[in-house]
Amino acid sequence: MIGVMGAGAFGTALAISLAGNGPVTLWARDKSHVAEMRATRDNARRLPGATLPVSLRVTAELGDLQHATTVLLAVPMQKLRTILAEHGAALAGKTLVACCKGVELDTQQGPVQVISEMVPEAMPAILTGPGFAHDIARGLPTAMTLACADALAGSALQDTLSTANLRLYRTTDTVGAELGGALKNVIAIACGAVMGAGLGESARAALMTRGYAEMQRMAQALGARPETLSGLSGFGDLALTCTSEQSRNTRLGHSIGRGEDFDPTVTVEGAATAHAVQIRARSMQIDMPITDVVCGLTKGQLRVEQAMDRLLSRPLKEEKC
Incomplete structure (x- = not known):
């Protein structure tokens, strides 16, 4: 049974x-x-x-x-x-x-x-x-x-x-599977906020892609295998969660982007996870800019426009993980 x-x-x-x-x-x-x-x-x-x-x-x-x-x-x-x-x-x-x-x-x-x-x-x-x-x-x-x-x-x-x-x-690879499922929720909040604020699908695609790079950096630093993040528990879950309003994390992001209140009785795992990941990333000196702005958004310390300005003003760089 x-x-x-x-x-x-x-x-x-x-x-x-x-x-x-x-x-x-x-x-x-x-x-x-x-x-x-x-x-x-x-x-x-x-x-x-x-x-x-x-x-x-x-x-x-x-x-x-x-x-x-x-x-x-x-x-x-x-x-x-x-x-x-x-x-x-x-x-x-x-x-x-x-x-x-x-x-x-x-x-x-x-x-x-x-x-x-x-x-x-x-x-x-x-x-x-x-x-x-x-x-x-x-x-x-x-x-x-x-x-x-x-x-x-x-x-x-x-x-x-x-x-x-x-x-x-x-x-x-339990570490990779754990982190893929956890970190994609953080990125989904950011993507929902972008769509809720009317910033467009191009911005969402950029956040998904750069968010995936953050997921890989954190997971590999903790010993996960790269192929795990490329699979269903990483990339697959990221694609689903960031593009559907069935996701509670995406719906929370939409509410933040629209400046609306969100039902406090609904469990949104990505909010607490963002803060936990930020603590871990800083202790390991891992660059997680999207996670940082999601922490600011969920704490009410940043508006969506401020968060996007912070991301867009980062130094130009070669595209790497």
Whole structure:
């Protein structure tokens, strides 16, 4: 049996897709939310219109995951450590697959690192790449990256988590997979701000390209393989996230560009990640100008016009990573 912790849109979509292979248990902390999903067979709060199949069990009891050998952690990055601290004993010995994208603000660690630290008896992995929840839940074709440092465990996990519509490519480069998924959210905020401010698609293309160069610089400095960033978890996710308003990071950027308030109840991983990455980059003396302006934008310290002026006034240079 497979378990999924977190009944947000992405966790629910993965549970629906995986339930096509066999029994899946979806855990949510909120008992009233669980009662609603059981009664309606729909997650109207997070993924309306996606029917929960009969092979998908919804629960608020963590004990119902005791027989699951693989558990997907579809929880916000900034809450991952707290959830593992609370439930780590029950998850020991299992394969834990992070399904969140980000860098922890306090420690500058990625999700695989947090799992390894908090539940050392578990086998950590990460599922990341270009996949929107609504597409996965509707059975639309999606390809993503599955990263596990243990090659044999990763191969077995690839077979377990692949479905009729979800094609997984595996890698042992967990660092590259973590950073690709995290850093593209930062660039997506910048791209959304540009579009929200009406600065045009040419400006967005420039930010995507130079943002990809930032992603490569940071990832390679931390030991990631270049080909990982060129794959689904890096370039693929960047292309999807920066060009679609289905992305919460892009929508936040749009709101910033338009000078509008953004719903504070919506989790936007890229905002906290930008600040965590800025701290890490400065300590390692890595040049991350787009990340710097995203920090300024999300803190309200810069307007979009000021951010663009700062980027455009940088010294002219040869195009290199």
